[in-house]
Amino acid sequence: MTDLVCQSLYVSIAGKKVCSKLDLKLAPAQSWGMLGPNGIGKTTLLKCMAGLSEPDSGSVLLENQSISKLPRRTVARLLGMLQQHTVYIFDASVLETAMTGRHPHLGHWEREGALDKQKSLDAIRAVDLEGFESRSVTGLSGGESRRLAFASLIVQEPAILLLDEPTNHLDMKHQIRIMNQVGEQVANMQRSAMIALHDVNLAARYCSHILMLFGNGDWQAGPAEELLNRENLERLYQCPVESVLTSTGKRFLPGGQS
Amino acid sequence: MAAWVVGSMLAMSGCLMQVLLRNPLADPYVLGVSGGAAFATLIGMVIGVAVNFLPWLAILGALVSILIVFGLARGTGPWSGTRLLLTGVVTASGWAALISLVLSLSPDNSLRGMLFWLMGDLSYAVLPLWSLAVLGGSFILTLGLARSLNVLAMGETTARLLGEPTRQMLWLVYLLASVLTATAVSIAGSIGFVGLIVPHLMRLLVGSDHRILIPAATLFGGLFLVLSDTLARTILSPQQLPVGVITALLGVPLFLLLLNRARLKGV
Secondary structure: OOOEEEEEEEEEEOOEEEEEEEEEEEOOOOEEEEEOOOOOOHHHHHHHHOOOOOOOEEEEEEOOEEOOOOOHHHHHHHEEEEOOOOOOOOOOEHHHHHHHHHHHHOOOOOOOOHHHHHHHHHHHHHOOOOOOOOOEHHHOOHHHHHHHHHHHHHHHOOOEEEEEOOOOOOOHHHHHHHHHHHHHHHHHHOOEEEEEOOOHHHHHHHOOEEEEEEEOOEEEEEEHHHHOOHHHHHHHHOOOEEEEEEOOEEEEEEOOOO | OHHHHHHHHHHHHHHHHHHHOOOOOOOOOOOOHHHHHHHHHHHHHHOOOOHHHHHHHHHHHHHHHHHHHHHHHHOOOOOOHHHHHHHHHHHHHHHHHHHHHHHHHOOHHHHHHHHHHHHOOOOOOOOOHHHHHHHHHHHHHHHHOHHHHHHHOOOHHHHHHOOOOHHHHHHHHHHHHHHHHHHHHHHHOOOOOHHHHHHHHHHHHHOOOHHHHHHHHHHHHHHHHHHHHHHHHHOOOOOOOOHHHHHHHHHHHHHHHHHHHHHHOOO
């Protein structure tokens, strides 16, 4: 089983502290929601966890080895990341693009086989893009591009999924669909996910753990039911928050006078 | 034969440059390789070096240019396509200025030969054996990297997340494209349009998968230049036209036509 461990991690961007002395373990079957206001450094921290950028100090360990010392190919077989923005410049079909997720698993001269193709078709169906297989990616809408990028990530089959706002550009139906997919990956296949989100209620519904970034390097991490409460969210977003009890658990609304 | 080899090399190099700079407008000359080669060759012509040695001067000039751009754009930060592009483009304009200087200072009787060379000229081209090795070697290497090229075309971060050591890969692509261009230029001068238009035409016809695109562009690049060369030799026979003029005259309308048809199909 693959763990991703942050060890006394200090990360900053443009002189602003994102987190200081962050200790955190992303274990199988856990899905973490990363919450924090705009511009607090969620993307920066995710990139650091993916080994795309170096922390100021501390380390990110993947299978007990520093991620920056592992070959990218090894990392790509264990860890995948959905980036915040999906823009396709060069023309390619939807199926070809989904199939790029197989890249780290294939040798230089190897071609995608029937199994790789089947996995890609399954992923395309899972994100509700069936019938789009031979369409060009340059003609997709924002939400469709997003779902395709997520399909590529499923095809990559990483044990650790880092997702940077997976639900942006998506309507309600597809938000639920994608989050359910993440949930299935985590629960059924013993994978783990770290998901940067702006929607507290999606986090409340789908995440087992929460990481809150307050700014100035302050953070808090732990089980979702402990951390998701009015006081923490008001501190986090600097605005009044109301909590309501629904049939599926506690949910949060912006509070105060209107 | 020389035409086929040169055309293939330019088309392959064009494909590589477009991935490298993630810009569909990139061509083999955009980073100044041909400028260095042209300057060295023209100097050679001015001081009257034997014709057989001119290709070696071209190679030397191209290498100097590659090293300058490589050295200046390298830096220590992350890979920056923009920095490479800017360094290359500025170096290219530097060479262009030097070339104009040489042209304006050289005697009238050698101007004609120089202009032909600058426009690309296959009339005296001889095909050194090693250039075949360059073409064959690069072709095999590029095919082996073809799926990586597909991933690199999706952007550096995406490529890294899919397991490519992008920094090393992009420098390799740059060196490969430069060596191909330098070899082609040393044989036939700077023939324009092949490296820009052939990759585009093939993208429109066979799609963007480099495993198909690279062989298609290599074959068609060669074919296209052979055709242009034949026309250049026959249209005003016995007078010969510089082949670069023909490639442009053929390539531009062909390209616009295909682009227009592709748009009508709604691609």
